[in-house]
Amino acid sequence: MNTAVILAAGKGTRMNMGINKLYLNIKGRPLLARTLDVFFACSSIHEIVLVIGEDEEELCREKIICNMEHNKPLKLVIGGKERQDSVYNGIKSADKGSELILIHDGARPFVTQAMIEESIKEAKLHKAVAVGMPVKDTIKQVDGNGFILNTPDRSGLWIAQTPQTFTLDTIVQAYELSYREKAAATDDAMLVERMGLRVRMIKGSYDNIKITTPEDMALAEEILESGRVGNV
Numbered sequence: 572m573n574t575a576v577i578l579a580a581g582k583g584t585r586m587n588m589g590i591n592k593l594y595l596n597i598k599g600r601p602l603l604a605r606t607l608d609v610f611f612a613c614s615s616i617h618e619i620v621l622v623i624g625e626d627e628e629e630l631c632r633e634k635i636i637c638n639m640e641h642n643k644p645l646k647l648v649i650g651g652k653e654r655q656d657s658v659y660n661g662i663k664s665a666d667k668g669s670e671l672i673l674i675h676d677g678a679r680p681f682v683t684q685a686m687i688e689e690s691i692k693e694a695k696l697h698k699a700v701a702v703g704m705p706v707k708d709t710i711k712q713v714d715g716n717g718f719i720l721n722t723p724d725r726s727g728l729w730i731a732q733t734p735q736t737f738t739l740d741t742i743v744q745a746y747e748l749s750y751r752e753k754a755a756a757t758d759d760a761m762l763v764e765r766m767g768l769r770v771r772m773i774k775g776s777y778d779n780i781k782i783t784t785p786e787d788m789a790l791a792e793e794i795l796e797s798g799r800v801g802n803v
Contacts, residue, residue: 573691574618574669575610575734576661579603579631579677580650581624591627592782593677594634597791602782604635605680611642613684615691618644618669621677622661625649658759659746665739671695672742674759675734678782680791681800686775687734693771694736701736701760702775703729732775735759741768 579593593603610616623631628647636645648664650657658674665672671694675682686702693700706728712720735758737745745762748754756762760770778794780787794800 572617572666572669573615573671573673574620574665575616575673575675575687576620576622576658576665577603577606577610577675577677578650578654578657578661579621579623580627580657581654581678591624591630592788594630595788597680597782597788598795601634602680602791603631603677604639606675606677606682607635607639609680609682609684610675610687611639613687615688616643616673618646618666620646620648620661620664622648622650622657653755655746655749655756655762659750662739662742662746669739671736672739673734673736674742676781679733679779680782681776681778681780681794682734683776683779683800686779689773690734690736693773694738697769697771698738698741699736699760699763699768699770701758701770701772702732702734702779703772704732704775704777704779705729729772731758731760732779732781733758735770737763 594601597605610619646664648660651660662672671691673690690700690702706725710723710725710728712723714720741763745766748766749762754765763770778799780790782788782791
């Protein structure tokens with residue numbers, strides 16, 4: 572059994588729209604609904620845990636859930652103060668019989684079934700998998716005053732995306748350790764890395780963007796119009 576934990580509890584303040592960006596429409600369909608469509612359509616996902624803001628349950632049911640066909644269990648879970656808290660709430664709500672947990676940003680609607688399937692396949696072999704893409708630009712590390720410290724070799728640098736997929740035991744242990752040691756991380760793979768486990772990186776897509784700003788919304792419409800993704 573494989574459970575997808577979809578994160579939708581962020582406030583999206585950089586969008587400046589007065590509403591959680593996940594409920595905004597992209598070409599007539601809410602961003603979050605587009606993300607969920609892919610996971611509902613994937614036969615290798617058996618349960619979906621949707622983590623939402625504490626004051627958004629009614630909004631979510633009205634704009635998203637009531638307008639979707641549910642062909643597998645869907646649980647609504649209230650998020651926490653920080654992203655890590657929201658993820659952990661989602662993990663704890665997953666079916667105890669789950670073999671794998673796929674953690675995905677609700678703001679990445681252009682995930683594909685192929686990415687999900689490949690993540691599951693690799694996680695069964697390696698226990699921990701992250702989707703990403705090689706960096707295309709030269710990266711500079713700078714100090715607090717804006718001066719360049721060094722230029723890392725970009726041949727080994729990747730942009731981290733989601734889904735990130737782990738065996739249930741692995742991700743639970745990683746989160747329990749992070750809480751004991753009060754360790755913060757910007758993604759879930761970092762917490763697994765801290766345990767000394769290797770995380771397998773597989774290719775996602777440059778279209779698998781996280782929608783954060785109004786400019787990203789415009790780019791999302793372009794991606795849909797291009798026909799490069801199948802969840803139009």
